[in-house]
Amino acid sequence: MDERLNKADAAHDFPGFMGEVNPLVKFLGVVVLGIAALIWPDFTLGLFLVVVLFALALPIGCLKPLSKLIFGFGIPMTIMLVFIQGFYSPKNTVFIADCGFAKLGLEGLLYSLKIVATVLVFLGSFYIANTTTYIGSLVAALTQIGCPSKIGYLIFASLNVVPQMQRKLTVIRQAQSGRGLTTGGNLISRFKAFLPLIGPVVMSSLTDAQERGMTLETRGFGIKGTRRTNYVEVPWSFRDSVMLCVLIALFVVVFVFSVLDYSGMLSVTCQWGGVR
Numbered sequence: 001m002d003e004r005l006n007k008a009d010a011a012h013d014f015p016g017f018m019g020e021v022n023p024l025v026k027f028l029g030v031v032v033l034g035i036a037a038l039i040w041p042d043f044t045l046g047l048f049l050v051v052v053l054f055a056l057a058l059p060i061g062c063l064k065p066l067s068k069l070i071f072g073f074g075i076p077m078t079i080m081l082v083f084i085q086g087f088y089s090p091k092n093t094v095f096i097a098d099c100g101f102a103k104l105g106l107e108g109l110l111y112s113l114k115i116v117a118t119v120l121v122f123l124g125s126f127y128i129a130n131t132t133t134y135i136g137s138l139v140a141a142l143t144q145i146g147c148p149s150k151i152g153y154l155i156f157a158s159l160n161v162v163p164q165m166q167r168k169l170t171v172i173r174q175a176q177s178g179r180g181l182t183t184g185g186n187l188i189s190r191f192k193a194f195l196p197l198i199g200p201v202v203m204s205s206l207t208d209a210q211e212r213g214m215t216l217e218t219r220g221f222g223i224k225g226t227r228r229t230n231y232v233e234v235p236w237s238f239r240d241s242v243m244l245c246v247l248i249a250l251f252v253v254v255f256v257f258s259v260l261d262y263s264g265m266l267s268v269t270c271q272w273g274g275v276r
Contacts, residue, residue, distance in 0.1 A: 018060050018132035022240040023141045025247070026129040032247045034122035036254040041261045041269045042110060045254070046117025053124040062131050069127055074120050081112035135160055140232040164208075165201065172200045 018026070037046035050070065057066040085108035086092075092105025139152040176197070260266040 018128070021243065022234060022236055023133045023138040024145070025240050025243050026133055027138065028244070029247055030122065030125040030129050032251045033125050034118065036251060037118040037121040039258045040254060041258060043114040043117040044270065046114065046121050049121045050117065050124060053121070053128060057128060060128070060132060062128065066124060066127060070120055070124055073123065074116060077119065078112070078116045081115055082109060085109070085112040136232050137234050141234040144234060165205065168201055168204055169197060172197055
């Protein structure tokens with residue numbers, strides 16, 4: 001029995017270093033890196049962390065999808081925020097360009113770059129953590145530290161809803177394509193082909209939710225006063241302890257230097273045109 005469980009667990013493990021890291025450490029890293037980029041006075045730390053995420057994605061084989069996510073989301077967001085904050089921010093006092101209809105302010109430009117860098121750190125780190133983690137292992141790790149099983153199920157359902165919808169959408173699209181419905185072509189044709197997919201996807205999702213609720217109820221999910229056992233056991237290794245200590249130390253260092261910079265006691269950030 002134990003051998004079968006180990007094989008089942010191994011089938012869900014992500015190969016390589018990141019697959020062996022405890023899920024709690026990985027998702028704690030998402031929070032720590034994102035908050036570190038947020039509290040740092042400028043965008044430089046966030047930009048550095050984005051480069052680190054690219055370097056981390058290379059050996060685990062998700063550099064290409066991460067690049068598509070970062071640039072596909074980051075470029076439009078940067079253009080939008082630079083236009084809004086750079087031209088119309090009330091904080092602008094130093095202007096670096098005159099475009100006729102408005103002037104580009106340095107303060108607004110730096111602020112928009114910091115927002116973009118922070119969002120990309122959250123987005124990129126979460127993508128790597130989610131890609132390299134079997135969601136069942138995350139839920140099991142949460143329940144092992146005393147988290148209520150209902151909260152674990154909510155997390156599992158929330159993280160699994162998008163992949164599940166994508167799988168259903170693919171199956172329904174293939175079924176309708178086999179019945180002669182055109183699913184390709186230009187943008188307008190694809191939009192017309194997408195409309196008939198909405199009804200089956202929504203109805204099947206509601207049916208699955210009802211069936212899942214009935215399954216959980218019949219298996220005693222809401223029973224109190226009993227000790228539950230986990231199908232997936234998530235070990236905690238010495239490497240996880242080291243990474244946890246590194247994350248805590250990183251957050252403390254960033255927090256201390258950020259406070260010193262904001263208070264004016266120590267300048268740890270660059271001055272861009274006299275603006276920090």
